[in-house]
Amino acid sequence: MTRYFREISVTLALAALLLALAVVAPSFYQAQPLLSLVAREAPTLVVTCGMALVLICRQIDISVGSQFSVCSVVVGLLTSLHWPLGLLVPAAILLGAALGALNGALVAGLGLPSIVVTLATMVTWREGLRWLREGLWVDLPRDTQWFGLSQTVGQWTLVGLSLMILALLALAMRHLAAGRFVYAVGSDVEAARLAGIRPRWITFAVFVLTGAFTALAACMNVAQSPQVDPNSGAGLELKAIAAAVVGGVAISGGRGNLWGALAGLLLLACVGPALTHLHVEAYWEKATHGAVILLAVVADGWRNRKLDLR
Amino acid sequence: MPLGLVPSLPHLPPPLRAGLRRLGMLALAVSSLLTGCKQNPDSTAGNPSGRAASASGAKKLTIALLPKSKGNAYFMSCKKGAERAARDLDIDLLFDGPTDPDPARQNEIVDNWITLGVDAIAAACENKDGISTALRKARAKGIKVITYDSDSQPNAREFFVNQATPQGIGFILMDEAARLCNTQGEFAVIIGSLTSANQNEWRSFVEERRAALYPNMKMAALRPCDDLKDKAQSEATALLAAYPNLKLFLSTTSLGVPAAAEAVKQAGKTGIVKVVGLGLPNENRRYVKDGVTDSVILWKTEDLGYLAIQAASAVVQGGLKPGDKTFKAGVLGEFQVEGDNILLGKPFIFNKNNIDQFDF
Amino acid sequence: MSFLPSDSSLPNPSMKTPRRSVLSRHETVLLIILAVEWWFFSAGGRNFNTLDNNFDIIRHSVEIGLLALAMTAVILTGGIDLSVGSLLGLCAVLFGALWRDARLPIGWAAALTLLAGVLAGGFNALLIAGLRLPPLIVTLATFSLFRGLAEAITHGMDTYTHFPETFQFLGQERWAGLPAQFPIFLVFTAGIWVLIHRTTFGRSFRAIGFSAEGARYAGIPVERRLAMVYVLAGLTAALAAIIYTARLGQAKADAGTGYELFAITAVVLGGTSIFGGSGSVVGTLLGVTAIAVLNNGLVHMRQPREVAGMLTGLLLLIALSGSVLLKRLATLRQRWQSFPKPTPRISTL
Numbered sequence A: 001m002t003r004y005f006r007e008i009s010v011t012l013a014l015a016a017l018l019l020a021l022a023v024v025a026p027s028f029y030q031a032q033p034l035l036s037l038v039a040r041e042a043p044t045l046v047v048t049c050g051m052a053l054v055l056i057c058r059q060i061d062i063s064v065g066s067q068f069s070v071c072s073v074v075v076g077l078l079t080s081l082h083w084p085l086g087l088l089v090p091a092a093i094l095l096g097a098a099l100g101a102l103n104g105a106l107v108a109g110l111g112l113p114s115i116v117v118t119l120a121t122m123v124t125w126r127e128g129l130r131w132l133r134e135g136l137w138v139d140l141p142r143d144t145q146w147f148g149l150s151q152t153v154g155q156w157t158l159v160g161l162s163l164m165i166l167a168l169l170a171l172a173m174r175h176l177a178a179g180r181f182v183y184a185v186g187s188d189v190e191a192a193r194l195a196g197i198r199p200r201w202i203t204f205a206v207f208v209l210t211g212a213f214t215a216l217a218a219c220m221n222v223a224q225s226p227q228v229d230p231n232s233g234a235g236l237e238l239k240a241i242a243a244a245v246v247g248g249v250a251i252s253g254g255r256g257n258l259w260g261a262l263a264g265l266l267l268l269a270c271v272g273p274a275l276t277h278l279h280v281e282a283y284w285e286k287a288t289h290g291a292v293i294l295l296a297v298v299a300d301g302w303r304n305r306k307l308d309l310r
Numbered sequence B: 001m002p003l004g005l006v007p008s009l010p011h012l013p014p015p016l017r018a019g020l021r022r023l024g025m026l027a028l029a030v031s032s033l034l035t036g037c038k039q040n041p042d043s044t045a046g047n048p049s050g051r052a053a054s055a056s057g058a059k060k061l062t063i064a065l066l067p068k069s070k071g072n073a074y075f076m077s078c079k080k081g082a083e084r085a086a087r088d089l090d091i092d093l094l095f096d097g098p099t100d101p102d103p104a105r106q107n108e109i110v111d112n113w114i115t116l117g118v119d120a121i122a123a124a125c126e127n128k129d130g131i132s133t134a135l136r137k138a139r140a141k142g143i144k145v146i147t148y149d150s151d152s153q154p155n156a157r158e159f160f161v162n163q164a165t166p167q168g169i170g171f172i173l174m175d176e177a178a179r180l181c182n183t184q185g186e187f188a189v190i191i192g193s194l195t196s197a198n199q200n201e202w203r204s205f206v207e208e209r210r211a212a213l214y215p216n217m218k219m220a221a222l223r224p225c226d227d228l229k230d231k232a233q234s235e236a237t238a239l240l241a242a243y244p245n246l247k248l249f250l251s252t253t254s255l256g257v258p259a260a261a262e263a264v265k266q267a268g269k270t271g272i273v274k275v276v277g278l279g280l281p282n283e284n285r286r287y288v289k290d291g292v293t294d295s296v297i298l299w300k301t302e303d304l305g306y307l308a309i310q311a312a313s314a315v316v317q318g319g320l321k322p323g324d325k326t327f328k329a330g331v332l333g334e335f336q337v338e339g340d341n342i343l344l345g346k347p348f349i350f351n352k353n354n355i356d357q358f359d360f
Numbered sequence C: 001m002s003f004l005p006s007d008s009s010l011p012n013p014s015m016k017t018p019r020r021s022v023l024s025r026h027e028t029v030l031l032i033i034l035a036v037e038w039w040f041f042s043a044g045g046r047n048f049n050t051l052d053n054n055f056d057i058i059r060h061s062v063e064i065g066l067l068a069l070a071m072t073a074v075i076l077t078g079g080i081d082l083s084v085g086s087l088l089g090l091c092a093v094l095f096g097a098l099w100r101d102a103r104l105p106i107g108w109a110a111a112l113t114l115l116a117g118v119l120a121g122g123f124n125a126l127l128i129a130g131l132r133l134p135p136l137i138v139t140l141a142t143f144s145l146f147r148g149l150a151e152a153i154t155h156g157m158d159t160y161t162h163f164p165e166t167f168q169f170l171g172q173e174r175w176a177g178l179p180a181q182f183p184i185f186l187v188f189t190a191g192i193w194v195l196i197h198r199t200t201f202g203r204s205f206r207a208i209g210f211s212a213e214g215a216r217y218a219g220i221p222v223e224r225r226l227a228m229v230y231v232l233a234g235l236t237a238a239l240a241a242i243i244y245t246a247r248l249g250q251a252k253a254d255a256g257t258g259y260e261l262f263a264i265t266a267v268v269l270g271g272t273s274i275f276g277g278s279g280s281v282v283g284t285l286l287g288v289t290a291i292a293v294l295n296n297g298l299v300h301m302r303q304p305r306e307v308a309g310m311l312t313g314l315l316l317l318i319a320l321s322g323s324v325l326l327k328r329l330a331t332l333r334q335r336w337q338s339f340p341k342p343t344p345r346i347s348t349l
Helices: A002-024 A031-056 A064-080 A085-110 A114-133 A142-148 A151-175 A177-187 A189-194 A199-224 A236-246 A258-277 A282-307 B014-036 B048-053 B073-089 B104-116 B128-140 B166-181 B197-213 B229-242 B256-266 B281-290 B301-317 C019-044 C051-076 C084-100 C106-130 C135-154 C165-172 C182-198 C200-210 C212-217 C222-248 C259-269 C281-300 C305-338
Strands: B062-066 B092-095 B120-123 B144-148 B159-162 B185-191 B217-224 B246-251 B274-278 B293-298 B326-329 B333-338 B341-343 B348-351
Touching (some): A002 A258, A002 A282, A031 A064, A031 A151, A031 A258, A031 B229, A064 A114, A064 A199, A085 A114, A085 A199, A085 C305, A114 C259, A142 A151, A151 A199, A189 A199, A236 A282, A258 A282, A258 B229, A282 C106, A282 C135, B062 B073, B062 B301, B104 C051, B120 B128, B120 B301, B128 B144, B128 C165, B144 B301, B159 B301, B166 B197, B166 B246, B185 B197, B185 B229, B197 B217, B229 B246, B256 B274, B281 B348, B301 B326, C051 C084, C051 C222, C084 C106, C084 C135, C106 C222, C165 C222, C182 C222, C182 C281, C200 C222, C212 C222, C259 C281
Parallel strands (some): B062 B120, B120 B144, B144 B159, B159 B341, B185 B217, B185 B246, B246 B274, B274 B293
Antiparallel strands (some): B293 B348, B326 B333, B333 B341
């Protein structure tokens, strides 16, 4: 029970927030806006899965936002060229994997620190995209929204898809040897190496997977809108990191699971709409966001302090 | 750098010696660079009489165009118009702008242009007071300064190419909103960011108009979207749920109009909740055609860019002076000059009937 | 307190070349890069190599330089501070509010702003050193929190302007022939250099970055030293905010957006290890200069801003990969040289 203390406490906090909203602002609970909110967060959830993976492996990837923008624009352009879905999604995943592989090669191959490598690639992709697109949106053909399905079905599909990816990844992390290896590498690289695991390949694979997930999230994002904004990935990496960490994934690696990340993401995603429904002024949003992250982390640290025998 | 040049200091302990030696080499390098550089830059600014005298073998004018930010479709279309003017006038056009929202970036670009020695700067000012500091410096060095789209302080520029006064923009937004709501009801405002100076100015005029003419209308909420279309859509969705009596979305950022329209469409409230705002025709075409957005307000952005460059060039060459009442800008014809404001005209309302005629 | 793994994936760490020669090699590489940039832009750009432009470069990079120097100390301890940019914005807004709304004289407003910076840095320090929370996450949270507070104070919209001429002199004019903010920067740099390279405090920062536990057992008061660096970072952000306001003549809530990443880039480019334990102030200065010259030079060559951004990213990657590859080459060479020479086989045929 105490092993999942963090995940449970975040879920309880989320439940408390939802309960408070039910009492004070029942307008929050309307079917369509709630579904739209969750469908909008579905791509972020997929990216958070990848980010949680990277964090558990004791690395960090702050380039996911720029990767997301690049993939969104490319997917948007290909969609407007009427590529079929069956060709589009694999192509996008390949692109994302390639971007991730670049990060992985530098981090695992050359041993460079991941924060610096991903900082450099983030700036490079972002500026390169801006240079090429100059801020122009990509107009998508009409029938491609929601994969050609109706809006509600499309939204449920996206939500279901993201939850399925989450569940599959969570199961893989727990039951597949490769999943356990990620935890091992994140806990102690030397011990993992001595145990016969190859940390470099695991690290490389984690970055490639993150890139692939980001590309998938970009596809889901494009499916939702009739136009693609090349700035759409701005701030995504911080959102994903905050969600993962609030959900119990440790920055120092080796600890955490994806269900906690889901709870963390939902908690942070509800902050904005909650403020709107509570009729609070907009300029409190950033401060509230920061305060929530701090509370989550401080509570964890407090508990660690009491448990540590110093 | 031969080591013999660096003094040996036998009486100091080795680590200090090594550190001092390294610092000494660094200082030598820096000072040689500084002394090697030119004191007086070659600049063509501040010499208008010389230029006007030598007519056709003269050096091409260099005019620098500063948008509020790059990666913004609105300023890209201004740039297109500016490029057309540059071709017509045979001048060199420099286009550069900040790529991140920090307010100091525009100043840094202007500073760089001053040392580069451009002849004129046409600037859209993100921060009225901050940029005026740099523009005044440019004027002091003889560079002519024009502002367009958003003004700086008046003493920092020669003329302001005004697409429409902020008052005009605010009033027309409120008037359209009132027309769509039959002058009563609640409306929500979506803006780009809370710190955007001219959006705040427009909003204040919207409020002024509302208070004066439409007291039965009330602004229920104001949300920023951090200049992100997806966030604007989420905000609009939340607003629709939180304020069930909402009748209209008003957006002062071009991102907000299609985003709010999409939110209204997804909520199934097309026709019940109206959408109006400042926006580009291309981005809003499909919603206007579908009837989700009634009207989009803007002005001819290409003409704005064209006029700005024409005016800048004319100021440099003496064709436009303080006190002029009209100004002829190339193929666009004559424009009114009111004091130091050159007026493009009134804001233009794009709706179902005319949106197909435009492509920007 | 290292928040990132030690680089144990590299070949045998005991074969590292002596630290001082590695550092000086990195700084030499940076100097070469800087010289190449300078030569390239002087040749290709117009009016690049002029006194006015040099002063512009200095003027534009003083605030980032201050943040990068403070960040060097933080990264030396193996931590990181993502909140310095937002703190700059918050301090700028506080400064404006104190001067305009509370009607304090500029000197008092500046002093109180510095105090506010110290308190904010102290808040970070409390969480990081006191509660032993990971610096990345704490400063990620305060990154939002400080910016949010700045927006809340101004309601996002308010800006503070029309500061007195004597104050704006600090950011815009020249004093004794140099940009007015430069002497402050020099004094600060000298102070930081002495702190990091010539005092036991600086040595303890390195020790903590190398191994916090080891430092603790060696008797170093780890928590107090960590608190010191984060408070220093807060103070520096406040000082940079005052200079920024003087340069711009305006204080807004979004001041300093993106500065923390610029500072981290400069520090890492300068050769400081992001894992902590090694680094130099001179390297950071060279890093700031290299990036500032790159940004400035590209404008003089009429290239758009985005190219500067992309090249900065590439420069960072090349500089880092370069030093790693050099180290590997050195290790390989050592291994080759240490192989016993094969004894010549005498044919028995």
